[in-house]
Amino acid sequence: MKGSADVQGNSTTQEGRRPLSALRAPTPRERGERQDIAIIGGGIIGICAAAFLAEAGCSVTVFDRTGICEETSSGNAAAFAFSDVLPLAHKGMIRQLPKWLADPLGPLSIPPAYLPKLLPWLIRFWRAGAPEKYEASFAAQAGMMKLAEAEWMHLLDRSGTRPMLREDGSLEFYESEAEFQASLPGWAARKRFGIGFRHVEGDEMAALQPGLAPRFVKATFVPGWKTVADPKLLGKAVWAYAEAKGARFEKARVERVEAGADGATIVLADGTTRQARQLVIAAGAWSHLLARQLGDRIPLETERGYNTTLPKGAFDVRRQLIFSGHGFVITPLDTGLRVGGAVELGGIERPPNYARSKALLRKAQSFLPGLDPAGGREWMGFRPSLPDSLPVIGRAPGHQSVVYAFGHGHLGLTQSAATGRLIRELVLGQTSSVDLSPFSPQRF
Ligand SMILES: Cc1cc2nc3c(=O)[nH]c(=O)nc-3n(C[C@H](O)[C@H](O)[C@H](O)COP(=O)(O)OP(=O)(O)OC[C@H]3O[C@@H](n4cnc5c(N)ncnc54)[C@H](O)[C@@H]3O)c2cc1C
The missing domain is CATH 3.30.9.10 (D-Amino Acid Oxidase, subunit A, domain 2)
Structure with missing residues (x-):
């Protein structure tokens, strides 16, 4: 598959008018290579997923229309509500x-x-x-919270953010x-x-x-x-860690998503496209709009x-x-x-x-x-x-190249590191740390 539409960067330095690419190694995008993974959404869920995937050596680009942790993930009540x-x-x-x-x-x-x-x-x-649905959601949430606590404590240490x-x-x-x-x-x-x-x-x-x-x-x-000391500052600090591990950010609104047999294409507001082997949709409260383009109606x-x-x-x-x-x-x-x-x-x-x-x-x-x-x-x-208070974490039905990670409701900060781990496991085909069936996009 061909590379993205904007691979020919023409940036020059002030002094020497040398192309920036001559001063540092070109990024995969500049080389015209397809990314391993594109993530739509730079909220706490998207950046935790980026951190876990970048740690595993994947080339990852996060796309967001506003920035890193600038929307819902910026102003929440800061609780790691593991209980x-x-x-x-x-x-x-x-x-x-x-x-x-x-x-x-x-x-x-x-x-x-x-x-x-x-x-x-x-x-x-x-x-x-x-009662029976409530009990099932409760058990799934309790399992998720055990993972959530363990994963955040590890991620705080790895990213040097434990003082927060x-x-x-x-x-x-x-x-x-x-x-x-x-x-x-x-x-x-x-x-x-x-x-x-x-x-x-x-x-x-x-x-x-x-x-x-x-x-x-x-x-x-x-x-x-x-x-945490401040959810926006924590999010930005975790992003700095992800970036140090090689994750990239592109500020852009995604207008359309398409999925094929060997990858996904996203179409940005300026009409250019980007391609990735796998696409993670972590666009918070707007995720269902993108999922609908792939034929999935998620409530x-x-x-x-x-x-x-x-x-x-x-x-x-x-x-x-x-x-x-x-x-x-x-x-x-x-x-x-x-x-x-x-x-x-x-x-x-x-x-x-x-x-x-x-x-x-x-x-x-x-x-x-x-x-x-x-x-x-x-x-x-x-x-x-989502109506059952559980997020959607799983592959898009019928699209092996697309993974969903959204719908964390009141608990997105709390469950973001666990979600990052689960997304890494899905993308890399590893055994899942928790049973993902209660979180399936097909449960509705
Ligand atoms: C008042 C309040 C208090 C809360 N308190 C807590 C708490 O104490 N503890 C807790 O765990 N949770 C809390 N939450 C919930 C938590 O904030 C959310 O669950 C979490 O922030 C969701 O993160 P996200 O990454 O899924 O979404 P977001 O943070 O909304 O990120 C999604 C990103 O996707 C981007 N995006 C969407 N569509 C597109 C597009 N087409 N193209 C490009 N970019 C796109 C947006 O710009 C946005 O940055 C609270 C929420 C609120 C409102």
Whole structure:
């Protein structure tokens, strides 16, 4: 197969007007060679896949329209949520829906005009809460999380990013005894998978987070919960490692993907094409648009999330604070204090409604009296979500040269290193570290 359309680079240096290619070894693209692997998406999933593949000696190019970790992976809540194994469609959550939906700025909202488009996904989500499906997703998620933790710890070491890890646990709050009691089955389920926690109240709760409003009666402390210093900075640091291992980046929007018997072709917005032996689609909430071009209809939706990052010093938050009843968290980062979460099932086109970020910040002020709300930066991101809370990781049906890696929902940062490993195993034909059937693109 011929090389890509832009292989003849004409760049010259300022001084000598010598071609850049005379100063360093030409890249495979400049040599007109086909890449081993093209990855669409420079979010945390795409760059972890790039890191694992580059480590294995593959020639890898990541294509992204904005940059490395500039979209959803840049502004998330920074949690390595390895103990977050419960699928979202559990009965407790479904019971909460009417109450949550009644408040347009509450933990969950659906713009009425989007409801008809969303309905098929909502029905699948509802069905995923059926006991046997729920149990299957739970078991798959628990297995994935074991791998997720092990792979991130190794990748932090290999990439020299371990100093960005914070191991101060999390604290999840309840405003009534009834809310606490309702949480107990979920904790019992986590215990089955060896997840450590302790319920706290009174002085112990106050010591774990001083300055709380008196409305909270109990909390659960999860000592093993980990966060990172800043998800965008971590992503960029992992990318620097991948680049040092030989991965390349090209800033471009991919308009079209095609797959043949011996490789894949991507068509960029400027009309040029690139070819690769294998193509990884890791384009977050936009992945289904590319999968559809290959004939696959995957029910990917987006759970839009909102937050505000306050300057450092806005409040002395000791660890990640989780307010499940209100659908948001507060995370201390090296770069500030991030307040946010919530879910808006509003699709990928609609403009952000930052009234939601403001509503969460107001709640945070009432939960932590004294929190300084000044100088915050508002943000919205698109969680790429499948109805059963599991990602799609597997070969495109009927296209041996294409691998899918998307749909990690609330857990993309957490599961990105594991996904990178699983993608490497798929691409290189190695035995998979976990059973991939629960993650199959054909499960819908
Ligand atoms: C408020 C909020 C809080 C969250 N908190 C956490 C948390 O604490 N822990 C956790 O594990 N997860 C969390 N998440 C989820 C996590 O952020 C996502 O699951 C993860 O970032 C998804 O990564 P990704 O690489 O799949 O997608 P993205 O980061 O969206 O990357 C996809 C990339 O593909 C590119 N792209 C798409 N289409 C094209 C195209 N046609 N051509 C070129 N480029 C294209 C985009 O530019 C983008 O950069 C949170 C999400 C939100 C919104």
